[in-house]
Amino acid sequence: MLDLHYWPTPNGKKVTIQLEECGLEYNVVECNIGKGDQFTDEFLKINPNNRMPALVDHDPDDSGEPISIFESGAIMLYVAEKTGQFMPSDMRGKYEVIQWVMWQMANQGPKTGECGHFRRAGEEAGDQTYAITRFTDEVNRFYGVLNNQLYNQRYLCGDEYTIADMICYPWTVNWEGQGQDINEFKYFKRWFEELSERPAVQRGMAVGADMQNDYSKLSEEEIAQLRALLYNQRARPAPETGGLEA
Numbered sequence: 001m002l003d004l005h006y007w008p009t010p011n012g013k014k015v016t017i018q019l020e021e022c023g024l025e026y027n028v029v030e031c032n033i034g035k036g037d038q039f040t041d042e043f044l045k046i047n048p049n050n051r052m053p054a055l056v057d058h059d060p061d062d063s064g065e066p067i068s069i070f071e072s073g074a075i076m077l078y079v080a081e082k083t084g085q086f087m088p089s090d091m092r093g094k095y096e097v098i099q100w101v102m103w104q105m106a107n108q109g110p111k112t113g114e115c116g117h118f119r120r121a122g123e124e125a126g127d128q129t130y131a132i133t134r135f136t137d138e139v140n141r142f143y144g145v146l147n148n149q150l151y152n153q154r155y156l157c158g159d160e161y162t163i164a165d166m167i168c169y170p171w172t173v174n175w176e177g178q179g180q181d182i183n184e185f186k187y188f189k190r191w192f193e194e195l196s197e198r199p200a201v202q203r204g205m206a207v208g209a210d211m212q213n214d215y216s217k218l219s220e221e222e223i224a225q226l227r228a229l230l231y232n233q234r235a236r237p238a239p240e241t242g243g244l245e246a
């Protein structure tokens, strides 16, 4: 069985889309990042970066101990290898897909995340004009990259639907909130509409629709505690004893 530690954000939904496309059985373990589940000792053992998603495979192919994987791109490569699905087996095709997975993880994901962060920052955060322009332009550039890639082929890596498509899709669903207009990117739009119609994509996107936080029920003190935990995160101290000599 696969345990997916999950909260319904684009990074989580990439993985649920893949699991749904592969027809795998999986167990969703709620990792409520609005309440701080990502900081528990138990979770940090499977993801020292205190971020979801993370996957635990209790039935790995080597028949060994359960294996845990963090970083959504690594999870998707693992599932692709485990199932042999949505990833070409030939060397050139495989690296075509891997480079788009890396592109998404290093470019589209983090910078689109920052775009949303600065666009949502309230007035109390001060003037965000420079950051908003910087990241909105970058995101615009990404839509151009995808549009150019899709102008003469159906999917990002050719005729075949792969994890490259699945990993990029969820970050484009909120294009309006990113200050973009997909009508400017007609090849991208064709791909986006096709993927949006896929039943497995719809099922993957819907996972965790009921997972929400209602902060209105919390006291001011509880809210202050959460803010201290979740905002302005800095380095966690390493243990003082029991490790290698520093």
Ligand SMILES: N[C@@H](CCC(=O)N[C@@H](CS)C(=O)NCC(=O)O)C(=O)O
Residues within 6 Å of the ligand: 009, 010, 011, 012, 033, 038, 050, 051, 052, 053, 070, 071, 072, 073, 105, 109, 230
């Ligand atoms: N590169 C990581 C990014 C994961 C990530 O940023 N997850 C966010 C939600 S989308 C999270 O867990 N945030 C918790 C926090 O900010 O404390 C991946 O793709 O898995």
